[in-house]
Amino acid sequence: MKKIRDIKDKIIYNKTENYLNKKHEKDINKKLKLVKKVLKKKDIKERYSYLYDLLCDYLDNEFKEKNICDFNCGICKKKRHLKEKNIKKDTFINGCCYSYIDKKDCDHLNKDGSCNVKCLGCKLFTCNYLKKQGYKYRLKNIYLSRYFFNYWQRNFIEYTFRKPKEYILKGILKRRSRIFK
Numbered sequence: 001m002k003k004i005r006d007i008k009d010k011i012i013y014n015k016t017e018n019y020l021n022k023k024h025e026k027d028i029n030k031k032l033k034l035v036k037k038v039l040k041k042k043d044i045k046e047r048y049s050y051l052y053d054l055l056c057d058y059l060d061n062e063f064k065e066k067n068i069c070d071f072n073c074g075i076c077k078k079k080r081h082l083k084e085k086n087i088k089k090d091t092f093i094n095g096c097c098y099s100y101i102d103k104k105d106c107d108h109l110n111k112d113g114s115c116n117v118k119c120l121g122c123k124l125f126t127c128n129y130l131k132k133q134g135y136k137y138r139l140k141n142i143y144l145s146r147y148f149f150n151y152w153q154r155n156f157i158e159y160t161f162r163k164p165k166e167y168i169l170k171g172i173l174k175r176r177s178r179i180f181k
């Protein structure tokens with residue numbers, strides 16, 4: 001059993017290395033060290049949890065460094081655009097953490113605008129306005145997740161919003177058996 005896991009881990013490592021080289025990514029050695037750290041976690045729940053946190057950190061940094069949603073006084077880039085176009089809305093604040101369908105903020109939104117759960121789906125999400133500007137995040141295009149998750153796991157994560165980490169981890173584990181199919 002251990003041997004099969006080792007072979008699968010080696011495949012993940014080699015595929016990730018090839019992907020990074022093919023994409024001519026920067027800091028390949030640093031990235032591969034991180035992949036090794038994930039692969040060192042032999043307990044599968046621990047591995048997914050660690051990987052999940054790494055992906056959340058990666059996306060948080062990405063959105064912060066590039067100032068992708070560009071919040072100003074609680075109003076994001078897209079909502080400012082709607083406001084400038086005089087499109088009537090009940091509110092423009094809190095970006096997509098406000099639901100126009102429910103007419104309320106997400107239950108996980110803190111008063112200071114931060115989120116009290118780690119929802120990877122929300123972190124990956126970009127609205128159509130941002131997509132048109134070229135901001136689109138897919139797990140298959142991130143070296144850390146490309147080979148660690150199968151299609152069903154990726155699909156589940158990318159379309160699960162407003163849910164805490166524990167809920168998403170359960171869903172990831174449930175879809176694990178289809179790995180390598």
Ligand code: SF4
Nearest residue numbers: 069076078095096127
């Ligand atoms: S994804 Fe779009 S709608 Fe959501 S906060 Fe960012 S700019 Fe605003």
Ligand code: SF4
Nearest residue numbers: 097106109115122162
């Ligand atoms: S779970 Fe998603 S929608 Fe809710 S506050 Fe957090 S980031 Fe916003």
